Amino acid sequence: MRIGIVCYPTFGGSGVLATELGKALADEGHQVHFITYQQPVRLNVYNANIFYHEVSVPTYPLFDYPPYEIALASTMVDVITNYDLDLLHVHYAIPHASAAYMAKQIIKNKTGRNVPIITTLHGTDITLVGRDKTYEPVVTFSINESDAITAVSQNLKEETYKNFAIKKDIEVITNFVDVSRFNKKPFDAFKKVIAPNGEKILVHASNFRKIKRVDDVIKVFAEVSKHIPAKLLMVGDGPERHAMEELTRDLQVTDHVRFVGKQEQIEEILAVCDAFLLTSEYESFGLAALEAMAAKSIVIATNAGGLPEIILQNKTGFMANIGDVKSMSEFAIKILSNEEALAEMKEAAYTHSLHFDIKNIIPQYEEIYKKFCRQEHCTYL
Numbered sequence: 178m179r180i181g182i183v184c185y186p187t188f189g190g191s192g193v194l195a196t197e198l199g200k201a202l203a204d205e206g207h208q209v210h211f212i213t214y215q216q217p218v219r220l221n222v223y224n225a226n227i228f229y230h231e232v233s234v235p236t237y238p239l240f241d242y243p244p245y246e247i248a249l250a251s252t253m254v255d256v257i258t259n260y261d262l263d264l265l266h267v268h269y270a271i272p273h274a275s276a277a278y279m280a281k282q283i284i285k286n287k288t289g290r291n292v293p294i295i296t297t298l299h300g301t302d303i304t305l306v307g308r309d310k311t312y313e314p315v316v317t318f319s320i321n322e323s324d325a326i327t328a329v330s331q332n333l334k335e336e337t338y339k340n341f342a343i344k345k346d347i348e349v350i351t352n353f354v355d356v357s358r359f360n361k362k363p364f365d366a367f368k369k370v371i372a373p374n375g376e377k378i379l380v381h382a383s384n385f386r387k388i389k390r391v392d393d394v395i396k397v398f399a400e401v402s403k404h405i406p407a408k409l410l411m412v413g414d415g416p417e418r419h420a421m422e423e424l425t426r427d428l429q430v431t432d433h434v435r436f437v438g439k440q441e442q443i444e445e446i447l448a449v450c451d452a453f454l455l456t457s458e459y460e461s462f463g464l465a466a467l468e469a470m471a472a473k474s475i476v477i478a479t480n481a482g483g484l485p486e487i488i489l490q491n492k493t494g495f496m497a498n499i500g501d502v503k504s505m506s507e508f509a510i511k512i513l514s515n516e517e518a519l520a521e522m523k524e525a526a527y528t529h530s531l532h533f534d535i536k537n538i539i540p541q542y543e544e545i546y547k548k549f550c551r552q553e554h555c556t557y558l
């Protein structure tokens with residue numbers, strides 16, 4: 178099939194997921210066309226079946242806000258027409274679902290053809306930004322106009338029905354991980370640099386926005402490091418980073434915390450991780466936690482949103498209420514001081530991650546595509 182994928186190209190989970198999906202579909206023999214304003218960060222391989230179409234947004238002195246959505250819709254029309262795409266799969270509703278609707282109408286008007294649109298809801302497009310009344314009517318309309326709607330967790334599906342007047346069925350297709358990529362042996366030299374005296378390694382990765390409650394990560398770590406030798410790697414970047422660097426100084430843990438910025442090869446870091454911390458106020462799914470589990474790390478997190486759908490309490494990690502730094506620290510201290518229990522929990526985390534392996538999830542998307550496939554391009558389905 179010829180599939181157009183529209184996503185954010187940045188380090189956010191929705192862009193990562195969409196890119197990994199596109200790469201897997203290309204490996205299956207589909208022709209995949211990424212339509213974004215930048216090369217997606219995980220689109221770092223050459224594959225003859227993958228095409229990348231950049232959306233450029235010309236500026237003009239009149240525009241305080243260059244109209245990205247119009248440029249995106251026009252690029253969609255161009256790519257659908259010139260590459261004869263079968264369908265568009267858009268990730269993160271804002272503004273991708275409404276731009277896709279506009280592109281669909283333009284093509285219908287020009288040629289009479291009805292291009293199917295699949296919208297995958299990822300999280301803050303529903304729970305935070307999308308609910309804002311500035312966007313809500315357009316988000317509701319464009320989701321309802323999609324030909325198929327998927328959500329990355331049961332929790333996100335429920336949140337969508339709760340917050341928007343959605344008249345259609347939403348199918349849950351969970352996020353996935355390529356376990357073979359993350360199940361790596363720790364690279365000893367790297368481990369020695371981070372933890373020269375065999376300290377335990379804790380990791381957090383996010384875009385450092387308020388919703389992640391990154392201060393709780395630092396607070397948990399500060400407690401842990403009072404009891405056991407440990408190091409914390411902070412992966413990613415975002416608005417809270419400077420405040421967090423200050424917090425490490427206030428809590429006197431600066432020597433043990435490294436802010437390593439955005440990292441493409443996150444699997445190298447996760448390979449040395451003992452415990453992954455995710456203290457968010459909300460996660461529709463928590464893809465970063467799943468990747469950590471596939472790398473044989475336990476996860477200590479909040480029980481927010483869809484996290485209980487991937488973490489098994491006291492088996493693959495531990496969850497506490499939002500802001501309960503005390504419980505998360507106590508659990509971390511207990512498990513990190515018991516080698517045997519830690520090894521067992523790491524193994525359980527890995528085993529559980531296999532349920533979400535890419536091989537199990539891609540066919541679920543292909544099932545949806547199949548419904549919309551045109552005869553001439555159906556050879557791979």
Ligand code: GMT
Nearest residue numbers: 189190191299300301460461462463464
């Ligand atoms: O908020 C982020 O971390 C980025 C955001 C995105 O859309 O890029 O992530 C959301 O989608 C991910 C992939 O489906 C999920 O794993 C994250 O849990 C979700 N984030 C939130 O719900 C806050």
